[in-house]
Amino acid sequence: QKEVEQNSGPLSVPEGAIASLNCTYSDRGSQSFFWYRQYSGKSPELIMSIYSNGDKEDGRFTAQLNKASQYVSLLIRDSQPSDSATYLCAVNIRGQAGTALIFGKGTTLSVSS
Amino acid sequence: GAVVSQHPSWVICKSGTSVKIECRSLDFQATTMFWYRQFPKQSLMLMATSNEGSKATYEQGVEKDKFLINHASLTLSTLTVTSAHPEDSSFYICSAGGALNTEAFFGQGTRLTVV
Numbered sequence: 001q002k003e004v005e006q007n008s009g010p011l012s013v014p015e016g017a018i019a020s021l022n023c024t025y026s027d028r029g030s031q032s033f034f035w036y037r038q039y040s041g042k043s044p045e046l047i048m049s050i051y052s053n054g055d056k057e058d059g060r061f062t063a064q065l066n067k068a069s070q071y072v073s074l075l076i077r078d079s080q081p082s083d084s085a086t087y088l089c090a091v092n093i094r095g096q097a098g099t100a101l102i103f104g105k106g107t108t109l110s111v112s113s
Numbered sequence: 114g115a116v117v118s119q120h121p122s123w124v125i126c127k128s129g130t131s132v133k134i135e136c137r138s139l140d141f142q143a144t145t146m147f148w149y150r151q152f153p154k155q156s157l158m159l160m161a162t163s164n165e166g167s168k169a170t171y172e173q174g175v176e177k178d179k180f181l182i183n184h185a186s187l188t189l190s191t192l193t194v195t196s197a198h199p200e201d202s203s204f205y206i207c208s209a210g211g212a213l214n215t216e217a218f219f220g221q222g223t224r225l226t227v228v
Contacts, residue, residue: 032215043119043206043222044157049215088156092215099210100147101217105156 004091006104015113019076023089023104026070032092033065034101035074037085044088048074079111116140117209119220126197126227134192134223136207142187143209147217148180151204163190197227 003026013019021035032051036044048063050056050072056063062075076083086108090101116139126132136146144165149157161182162170169182181193194201204224208217 034216041204041224043219046216046218090217099145099215100159100162101208102159103157 004089004102004104006087006089006107008105009108010110011107012110012112013079015079015081015111017079017111019079019083019109019111021074021076021087021089021107021109023072023074024070025072025089025091025102027091027093028067028070030067030070030091030093033063033072034090034092035061035063035072036088036090036103037083038088038106039085047087076109079109081111081113084109084111115209115218117207117218117220119207119223121223122221123224124226126225128198128227129196131193131195132197132225134194134205134207134225136190136192136209136220138188138209141209143190144187146184146190146207146209148182148190148192149206149208151206151222157206160192163192165190194225197225199227201225202227 005024034049035047037047038044050063050065053065060077064073086106088106089104118137120135146163148160150160151157159172160175163182163184165184165187171177184190204222206222207220210217
């Protein structure tokens with residue numbers, strides 16, 4: 001069974017700190033990896049996508065992928081209270097457009113001011 | 114990013130009635146859309162894959178006769194919860210991906226409460 005695992009948290013960091021969110025996946029053949037942010041009662045919002053090993057940076061967000069370790073992470077620099085949300089790791093196993101994503105249970109991040 | 118619109122955003126219905134939820138792709142054609150369900154403090158669970166012009170593909174454990182999916186055009190998929198019961202109360206979310214990308218874009222979600 002294809003699985004995506006995340007630490008449910010909550011992860012608490014002070015404002016301005018770096019928040020580190022981690023995710024592991026079971027299918028070694030997985031091709032595409034995503035981080036979504038979900039506020040309570042709202043639908044997920046795409047934050048980052050990453051497809052190859054290494055780091056990908058976008059503003060305060062950095063995604064890291066290590067396919068050999070089946071591990072993907074998200075770093076949030078200069079964390080803000082508005083970053084407080086649940087972060088969902090998602091994997092597109094087939095790596096094909098139009099195929100469904102498998103989601104982890106999400107990590108709840110709390111940034112205190 | 115692509116825009117996916119879902120309607121209604123919330124609905125309250127009586128037990129035994131049916132509820133229809135619409136999902137539209139506004140700026141692209143989606144041959145495939147996905148329906149997810151999310152219970153409180155749980156992750157998104159894929160219910161079914163909606164295919165334009167053909168039958169939907171349901172995940173294991175999802176009753177196809179209870180959750181009717183219609184994908185009659187390249188921009189619209191509907192999910193009908195038939196004979197709803199309180200245990201069907203949940204957050205239902207649709208998604209679609211662009212033709213060239215593997216990421217998913219989500220509708221606003223529908224909060225269904227069955228009383």
